[in-house]
Amino acid sequence: MTPIIIACWFYCLLGVVGQYEWQARDSFDEIRMQMDKVNEDNCQIQHLGDLYLPYDSVSHLPDIKDININPVFPNRTALLHLHNMALSRSFFWSYILQSRFIRPAINDTYDPGMMYYFLSTVADVSANPYINASAIYFSPNMSYSPSYRGFFNKTFPRFAPRTFRADDFNDPIHLERISTRNTFTVQDLGSFPNTRLSDDYTTDFYHINEWYKKWLPDNVGKRHDTKTTYHVEIRYANNTNETFNFHGPPAADEYPGPVQWTRPYFDCGRSNRWLVAAVSPVADIYPRHTGFRHIEYPKYTAVSVMEMDFDRIDINQCPKGKGNSGNNRFANTARCKTDTTECEPIHGWGFRRGGYQCRCKPGYRLPTVVRRPYLGEIVERATQEQYYNGFDCSRIGWLHKMPVQWEKAKPYLREKYLEQYHNYRNYSTGSSSLQDTQLNIDQALKFILGMNKDTCKSKTLPELMLRGDISFGAEEFFENEAKMATRLANFISAFLQISDPLEVYSGKRVADRPLTEDQMIGETLALVLGDTKIWTAGTFWDRNKFTNRTFFAPYAYKTQLNTRNFKLEDLARLNKTDEIYTRKSYFQALKQRWATNFDQLEKYYMKIKIRFNETGEHLKKYEHYPNYYRAANLDHGYWTTPYFDCNGTNKWVITYASPFFGWDSLKVKLEFKGIVAVTMDMLQLDINQCDDKFYKPNAFKDTHKCDRKTSYCVPILGRGFETGGYKCECKQGFEYPFEDLITYYDGQLVEAEFNNIVNDTETRYDMFKCRLAGASSIQVNWILLLSVLMIFFLTQRRVENVFNIL
Numbered sequence: 001m002t003p004i005i006i007a008c009w010f011y012c013l014l015g016v017v018g019q020y021e022w023q024a025r026d027s028f029d030e031i032r033m034q035m036d037k038v039n040e041d042n043c044q045i046q047h048l049g050d051l052y053l054p055y056d057s058v059s060h061l062p063d064i065k066d067i068n069i070n071p072v073f074p075n076r077t078a079l080l081h082l083h084n085m086a087l088s089r090s091f092f093w094s095y096i097l098q099s100r101f102i103r104p105a106i107n108d109t110y111d112p113g114m115m116y117y118f119l120s121t122v123a124d125v126s127a128n129p130y131i132n133a134s135a136i137y138f139s140p141n142m143s144y145s146p147s148y149r150g151f152f153n154k155t156f157p158r159f160a161p162r163t164f165r166a167d168d169f170n171d172p173i174h175l176e177r178i179s180t181r182n183t184f185t186v187q188d189l190g191s192f193p194n195t196r197l198s199d200d201y202t203t204d205f206y207h208i209n210e211w212y213k214k215w216l217p218d219n220v221g222k223r224h225d226t227k228t229t230y231h232v233e234i235r236y237a238n239n240t241n242e243t244f245n246f247h248g249p250p251a252a253d254e255y256p257g258p259v260q261w262t263r264p265y266f267d268c269g270r271s272n273r274w275l276v277a278a279v280s281p282v283a284d285i286y287p288r289h290t291g292f293r294h295i296e297y298p299k300y301t302a303v304s305v306m307e308m309d310f311d312r313i314d315i316n317q318c319p320k321g322k323g324n325s326g327n328n329r330f331a332n333t334a335r336c337k338t339d340t341t342e343c344e345p346i347h348g349w350g351f352r353r354g355g356y357q358c359r360c361k362p363g364y365r366l367p368t369v370v371r372r373p374y375l376g377e378i379v380e381r382a383t384q385e386q387y388y389n390g391f392d393c394s395r396i397g398w399l400h401k402m403p404v405q406w407e408k409a410k411p412y413l414r415e416k417y418l419e420q421y422h423n424y425r426n427y428s429t430g431s432s433s434l435q436d437t438q439l440n441i442d443q444a445l446k447f448i449l450g451m452n453k454d455t456c457k458s459k460t461l462p463e464l465m466l467r468g469d470i471s472f473g474a475e476e477f478f479e480n481e482a483k484m485a486t487r488l489a490n491f492i493s494a495f496l497q498i499s500d501p502l503e504v505y506s507g508k509r510v511a512d513r514p515l516t517e518d519q520m521i522g523e524t525l526a527l528v529l530g531d532t533k534i535w536t537a538g539t540f541w542d543r544n545k546f547t548n549r550t551f552f553a554p555y556a557y558k559t560q561l562n563t564r565n566f567k568l569e570d571l572a573r574l575n576k577t578d579e580i581y582t583r584k585s586y587f588q589a590l591k592q593r594w595a596t597n598f599d600q601l602e603k604y605y606m607k608i609k610i611r612f613n614e615t616g617e618h619l620k621k622y623e624h625y626p627n628y629y630r631a632a633n634l635d636h637g638y639w640t641t642p643y644f645d646c647n648g649t650n651k652w653v654i655t656y657a658s659p660f661f662g663w664d665s666l667k668v669k670l671e672f673k674g675i676v677a678v679t680m681d682m683l684q685l686d687i688n689q690c691d692d693k694f695y696k697p698n699a700f701k702d703t704h705k706c707d708r709k710t711s712y713c714v715p716i717l718g719r720g721f722e723t724g725g726y727k728c729e730c731k732q733g734f735e736y737p738f739e740d741l742i743t744y745y746d747g748q749l750v751e752a753e754f755n756n757i758v759n760d761t762e763t764r765y766d767m768f769k770c771r772l773a774g775a776s777s778i779q780v781n782w783i784l785l786l787s788v789l790m791i792f793f794l795t796q797r798r799v800e801n802v803f804n805i806l
Contacts, residue, residue, distance in 0.1 A: 022384035026333045028315070028353060031057055035274055035310075043268035048207055053264040056327035058276055059316055061261050064252040068532055068561060071718030075314040075347030075355075078130040081480040082278045082306045083259050085124060085131060087249065088484065088530020089304040090258065090280035091230075093136060094248040095522040097284040097301070102244060102518065112519060113512030114147040114161070115499045118186050118608060121163040123491035124306065125184055126604050126631070128483050133271060133307035135162035137201055138190070139216050142286060142301040148614045149508040153289045156616060158190030160201055164271045164307075166607065173605070186608040191616035208268055211305045214260045215281040224297035227283050228254065228564070232525065235569035237551070247283040247298040248529075251564060264310040274310040279303050311351045317376070318343035318356055335379050340364045340393040344373070353380045362743050364393035365735040365773055396773075399739040406762035413766060417757055421705075424758050431463045434470070434699075441689070441703045441723055442755070449683075449721075453650035466642040471654050471682055472698035475639060478680045481534050482656040484527050485678045486634050488539065489658040491523070493631035494604070496662030496673060498624070508614065514547040517554075524554040525568055527678060532561065534678045535649050538571065540581050541674040542591065545662075553581045557648065586638045586657040587675055593638075594659050594672045601630040601661070601670075630670060632659050642682045652682040683721040689747070690715050690726055704747065705754045710734045710770035716747065724748030734770035 031053060038046055062072060062080040064087075072080050100110040112120075117136065124134035143159035145151060168174055168183035192199035201209050202216075220226060227247040234242045249258035262277040282302040290296055317334040318324060334343040336358035349355030354377030360366055366373070374391050382391070409417075418425050423438040433443035448466070456464060475482075495515060503511040520539050527537035536557040546552040551572035558566050571581045581587060606629075608622035637658040645653050657677040664671045689704040690713035704713040706728035719725030726747035730736055736743045745768045756763035 022387075023335075027329050028317075028333050031329065038266045038268075040268075040272040043266055043272070046266075046268075051208055051266045051268060052210070053274070053310070054329055055263050056329040057264050058261070058310070058313055059326055059328035059330070064257050064259065064532075073347065073717060075316075075345065077480060078308065079276075079278075079313065081128065081483060082131060082276075082308050084480065084484070084531045085128065085134075085487070086278040086280040086304050086306040087258050088526045089120070089124065089134075089136070089306075090249045090282050091529040092522050092526035093282040093302065093304060094284070095232075095246050095525060096519060097282070098246045099244075099518045099522060101285075102242065109144050109146045109152060110516075110518065111144050111146060113499075113510075114145060114188075114610065115512045116495065116519070117159075117161040118163070118188075118610070119494040119498060120491055121161050122184050122186060122604070122606060123487050123494055125163050125165055126182070126494075126602075127487035127490045127633075129181065130308050130312060131306055132273070132309055133162065133164035133267075133275065133305075135160060135189070135305045135307075136282065136302055137212055137216075137305065138302040139218070139300075140202055142284070143190075144288065145614075147510055147512070149510055151508070151614060154614075156190060156611075156614065158192075158200065158202070158616065160189035162187055162189050162270075164267075168605070171605075182602060183605040183607070186606055187619065188609065188611050188616065191611035191619050193617055208265050210262045210265065211277045211279045212303060214262065214279045215300050215303050218281070218300035220297065220299055227298035227300075230529070231565045233565075233567045234521070235567075235573070237549075237570040237572040239573055247285070249280050249283065252562060267307075275307040276310050276313065277305050277307045279305050313351060314345070314347055314349055314355055315351055316345050316355075317353070318345050334358075334376060335387070336374070336376075337391055340395075341374065341391070343376075346376075349377075353377070358391060360393035360743055362736075362741055363396055363399065363739070364743075365396050365730070366732070367392075367394055368733045368773055371732045394773075396735050396737075398737075400737050402738050402740070403764060403767070406764050408760060409757050409763055409766065414757055414760065417754070417765070421754075431459075434467060439699060439703060441687075441700055444699075445721070445723065448652060451644055451652065453646070456644050456646040456650070459644075459646075464644040464646060466652070467699060468641040469697040469699040471639075471642045471685060472696070472700070473685060473688060474654050474680075474682070477685055478533065478654070478656065479634070481531055481678050481680050482634055482637060482658070484531055484534065485537070485656055485658045485676045486632065486637060488523055488527065489660040489676045490604075490631040492539075492660040492673070492676070493662065494629045496660070497626075497629040497670075498606075517549075517552070520546075520552070521554045521556075521568060524676075525556045525566060527676075528556045528558055528566060533680050533684065535651070535653065535681060536679040538581070538677045539674065540571070540584075540587055540677065542672060543582065545673045551580075551582075555581075559649075586640050586655060586677060590638050590657055590659045590675050591672055594661070598630060598661065598670045600636070602633045603628055603630055630661060632661075634658075645679070649679070649681075653679045654682045655679045685721055686715070686717055686719055687721055687723065687725050688715050689713065689723065704728075705750045705765075706745070706747075707769040711745070713747075714744075719748070724751040728768065730770035733773055735773040737771045 038050055060076055062076055062083045096112060103110055121134040125131055137160040141155040141157060143156045145156060163184050163186045165181060166183045166185045167179050169177055169179040174180060189201055197203055197205045200206060201212055228251050229245050230248050232244045234244060259278050259280045264274055264276050267273050267275050281300040282304060283298050284301040285296050286299045286301055287296060315330045316328055317330050319332040334356050336343045340361055341358040342361050343356050344359050345356045356376035358374040358379060379391055423440045427433065427440040427443050428436055429443055430447050433440055433447055499512045501511050501514050524537050524539045528534050538553060538555040540553045544550055553571035554568060555571045556566060556568040574580060606627055609619040610622050612618050612620045637656055640655040642652055642654050645651055655677055657675045659675050660673050661670045662673045687700050688698055689700050692698055692701050704726050706713045711728040711730050713726045714729050715726050724747040728745040728750060750768055753763045753765035757765050
């Protein structure tokens with residue numbers, strides 16, 4: 001027994017090396033404790049301040065003023081899509097609420113019905129995995145609706161259709177007991193008893209309605225022309241033209257911009273999660289039908305709100321610096337050793353520690369037993385002993401200065417590199433350069449970037465179409481734009497399958513009318529207005545699938561990047577055989593793919609509660625079968641190969657198309673109804689010249705010029721469709737030999753110096769190599785020197801003795 005007691009005493013005396021006990025408390029711990037303090041059971045009695053996190057809990061929020069100037073990195077693409085979705089829906093609702101001025105004035109409203117609002121918010125969430133809630137909140141008595149008989153020029157007291165993603169793991173329809181993320185709770189939050197002020201989202205008693213207060217109520221002062229105007233030129237199928245001006249959210253060049261962000265808040269009593277919302281205003285001409293146009297003025301009547309989980313947003317733990325400025329609650333919470341390493345954020349970690357890596361500072365290198373920079377997650381989990389004895393970089397000794405005077409490469413050296421890259425000695429030009437076995441990237445880009453609206457007219461159709469592997473990475477880079485098309489396709493599928501215009505309800509309730517031309521025009525236009533990367537968008541209906549139309553294809557586009565002027569035309573006006581839109585390759589491909597079998601389509605379930613009557617005293621369950629619909633997801637769409645749009649945008653573009661479906665005439669089975677297509681500028685892509693797996697379809701793969709013995713290639717984001725979008729990092733056991741502010745060779749510099757070798761001009765390309773890591777200092781080690789001298793003298797004396805003996 002005594003040895004055990006002594007062992008325990010000795011163990012306690014030394015202390016236990018724990019995983020986190022040695023780490024100091026920081027901002028992350030404070031935010032985590034505040035989040036854990038609030039839950040579904042106690043949120044109703046929590047202090048108002050405890051339901052919100054600080055503004056700087058979410059850093060580097062997307063700003064529309066910077067989107068087309070600075071690259072948006074992967075850890076903010078989900079927030080950017082949240083921003084674009086809120087903006088797109090704001091544009092649509094503003095357009096459709098004012099489109100009544102296009103049509104004749106009658107004693108009826110052209111506004112969408114209630115199911116249009118509900119299913120629109122459902123599609124916002126179903127097509128976007130990162131968006132967990134979508135809503136539109138109207139100001140008091142500003143929502144008009146055709147959903148009730150005798151309701152002309154009357155308004156709902158409150159109207160707020162909202163959809164959020166439900167956890168359906170315990171639903172009886174899912175036998176696997178696995179959450180599908182395809183079930184949605186849909187409610188009209190404007191329906192509540194008058195006595196319950198805590199359910200009124202327009203009052204302070206609602207607590208979490210910061211999204212409402214961002215734009216509403218809109219108290220217009222003396223001037224009535226304060227709302228931004230957008231200009232649309234419309235050309236109909238009968239070749240008649242119309243110019244329509246409508247008021248919408250603020251433009252990108254205005255302050256504060258069209259989208260505002262809320263603080264992270266606990267969605268108490270609703271989804272009971274910590275959410276972040278993007279909010280954009282909806283404009284309308286108010287009041288309506290007065291007979292006196294001079295007293296009707298533009299006003300914000302509603303807000304479009306998109307929400308996502310706070311837990312899914314990456315945090316930046318690195319210190320502030322150039323390119324990493326702005327308010328950030330979690331700045332400088334990384335545990336990189338600042339003496340020898342520096343912090344670099346990486347994406348995909350969400351709200352948890354470790355979303356960074358510790359790179360060596362200039363003048364330092366990794367130990368020879370370490371292959372890659374230290375991963376932040378490993379550093380955060382380290383024990384105290386592991387942390388203080390590791391995660392360091394070694395100082396590089398004997399640093400070189402970069403030479404100022406350059407020389408031409410020696411003939412043998414030039415021949416060496418031209419033999420290694422033989423495609424720079426024997427190569428094709430023009431469109432033939434893309435067909436070479438080993439691609440000469442400079443000649444290929446010369447052909448692609450040299451194409452314009454004048455030269456394209458002399459090219460053949462095959463020359464205006466590129467190989468599919470030229471646009472490698474487009475599926476990821478343009479994923480947000482593809483989701484916009486998928487969202488509209490999902491909505492049309494939901495409306496065609498759920499809403500029945502012939503359905504009869506009890507009381508004054510009226511079924512929604514079929515989809516109208518104005519609604520489809522507005523939806524298509526909103527794609528181009530809401531996402532600056534989308535240059536054209538079209539909703540192409542198959543023959544005799546749209547109400548009272550043989551062909552219908554609203555097609556919206558813009559002619560310049562930042563503009564308030566847009567154009568839209570109905571492609572049904574083109575009736576030549578080779579011009580009709582149903583002959584487009586992506587339309588025919590999707591129609592053939594979804595001709596008969598629809599089993600692979602996603603199945604989305606809804607739990608809908610609508611208002612009991614027009615005044616909305618309480619909710620009732622929407623009893624309708626089926627309560628689900630089938631629609632395509634992102635993977636069911638079709639990506640075209642890159643092509644030059646010679647008769648349109650005059651750009652190299654790539655198109656994504658998503659199909660939508662509805663019931664056949666007998667309502668027995670689904671059938672293909674049409675597609676939604678969006679087109680993006682291919683030249684916004686980043687070229688990846690680095691090595692990759694043999695099966696990766698990348699035309700520019702393995703075209704980098706890094707020294708393959710001592711360094712490896714790492715892509716750099718944001719360089720665009722040009723060479724040099726990479727850096728040459730030193731391999732394990734090698735070091736960067738120059739005195740510099742960086743620890744790698746920049747790809748643009750490497751490519752430029754290699755071209756100097758090809759052109760036989762002054763170059764320093766042969767110096768862009770890493771050297772074997774060994775020299776720790778240029779100073780003399782005196783112990784080693786004395787040892788060597790002693791051994792030398794002893795050896796010399798011994799040799800002299802041998803000679804004396806002889």
